[in-house]
Amino acid sequence: MRRLASLLLALGLGAGLGAGLVVAAPLAASAHDVLERTSPADGTTVSTMPASVVLTFSEDPLTIGAQVVVTGPSGPVSSGAPTISGRDVTQAVAPNAPGGDYTVTYRVTSDDGHPVSGTFSFHATIGLDGSTATAGATVHVRPVETEEQAAARSSLLVPVLLTVVSTILLLCLAGYLVLRSREADRRPEETRPSQPG
Ligand SMILES: [Cu+2]
Structure with a gap:
């Protein structure tokens, strides 16, 4: 149960951080x-x-x-x-x-x-x-698009790329945790301490 909880926590944190970045990127640009x-x-x-x-x-x-x-x-x-x-x-x-x-x-x-x-x-x-x-x-x-418009468009690309990259990284982390917990299930004797008498 503890493993499932930590897995859900990791997934929740990943999803939360990803969503937070998606929301924060356009907010930073709305100060104009x-x-x-x-x-x-x-x-x-x-x-x-x-x-x-x-x-x-x-x-x-x-x-x-x-x-x-x-x-x-x-x-x-x-x-x-x-x-x-x-x-x-x-x-x-x-x-x-x-x-x-x-x-x-x-x-x-x-x-x-x-x-x-x-x-x-x-x-x-x-x-x-x-x-x-x-x-x-x-x-x-x-x-035709002015230099300022082109610059504004490319500056928007940075937060979008950051969001995509960090979301992928967080999904990888969640996947790694899932695999590790499955491996632990397969070899319970090696990872779980033996219960005293
Ligand atoms: Cu501004």
Whole structure:
């Protein structure tokens, strides 16, 4: 009975540690400021091009290192540097911005000091210059992955690999204990002390 108990304890510890690592890995990454919403919202169509785009994060981003590039049919139309007010990052748009498809690429410094970057897109039917988007010219082009996005993806790989490796190690340990206890069952005289008279 004692052997079975220690075996179950080992299995329980293994499963507990494995599960703990799986839970801890994404928690460590969630300390970043996350983009909660944008104006205009991602994937939406607005009748008129707004004079500025607003990005709202889960926490206040740092005032340094913020960059918002608004790119439309005529190229980049960002006007000046973005302004940060609390959780909102506002980027003004040049008054000659035409109607059409827009992609916004952002990079801010999270309050934990890490860079947070991404992209979203929207469609403006009428531009700030009064022009109307040409029908049928709607081509949604996803920009290629930036260096920051690639780095964030590879940094996520480390905790995932650690979790997989440690889970395998713990399963091996549990398997070893099972085999050892079976071996002990086969040779009871060698492992069990003889009961006194
Ligand atoms: Cu972070």
